[in-house]
Amino acid sequence: MPDGVTCIYFLLDPQPFSLFSYSQVAALERQVFDFLGYQWAPILANFLHIMAVILGIFGTVQYRSRYLIMYAGWLVLWVGWNAFIICFYLEVGHLSQDRDFIMTFNTSLHRSWWMENGPGCLVTPVLNSRLALEDHHVITVTGCLLDYPYIEVLSSALQIFLALFGFVYACYVSKVFLEEEDSFDFIGGFDSYGYQAPQKTSHLQLQPLYT
Incomplete structure (x- = not known):
């Protein structure tokens, strides 16, 4: 997860593709940990977001305003x-x-990967517990420096932060592309200054010259 210095550098970096780079890295990082936690709903959402970021990159490179508008619409969702x-x-x-069922579509009892692997967490299995279902076990987690719900909240807050900047960027760039398309002068243009009708020339009849 990027620290404060990285976020400040992101704000000061003039390169447009740094926004897509940070968004893609943050989405991939989140996708990895959601895979480790078997959270299928976030996995699906992360996959769609990764595809949307690729769409935004393609729209920027190819000067396609439609793709950037679609990217901006996805960022709202x-x-x-x-x-x-x-x-x-x-x-x-x-x-x-x-x-x-909200996160795993009711296919497993797995939750956030950070629940057992958070910073400073000590996991102790509870043997022969009556609460354990088949192929599952009961554990107690103690000593965490930061509980897993807050890690997930910070991760989502970072995604919202990047999405807001991405939305502003997509709207601005798509507006610029649309204005350029409207004012594009195709082969000399269609305005009165760029196009001149061919002048009619009078044809003179040639007469023989006698000396």
Whole structure:
């Protein structure tokens, strides 16, 4: 996860593709940890986001405003999804982390990978527990410097931060591309200054010259 210095460098970096680079790296990092936690809903959302970032890169390179508009539209959904993730892990309203079907489509009991592998976490298995289902075990996690819900919240907050900058960038660049397409002067242009009608020349009848 990028630190504060990296974020400051991102704000000061004038290169347009640095935005796509940070977005892609952050999405791939999140995809890896969601795969380790078998969270299928976030995996699907991350995959779509990675494809959308590639679409945004292609639209920028090829000067396609439509692709950037599609990328901006996806970022609106992406912000909404990450806002839902934040509310889910903070258990806002009636949301609860005990509902496994939201993240895993009710196919497993796995949760965030950071639950057992967070910084400073000490995992102790509980043997012969009656709460353990088949092919599962019960553990106790203690000593975490930062609980896994807050790590997931910070990760989603970073995604929202990058998405907001990406949305502004996509809207601005697509607007520039559209203006250039409207003012494009094709082979001399179609305005009165760039196009001149051919002048009619009078044909003179040649007469023999006698000396």
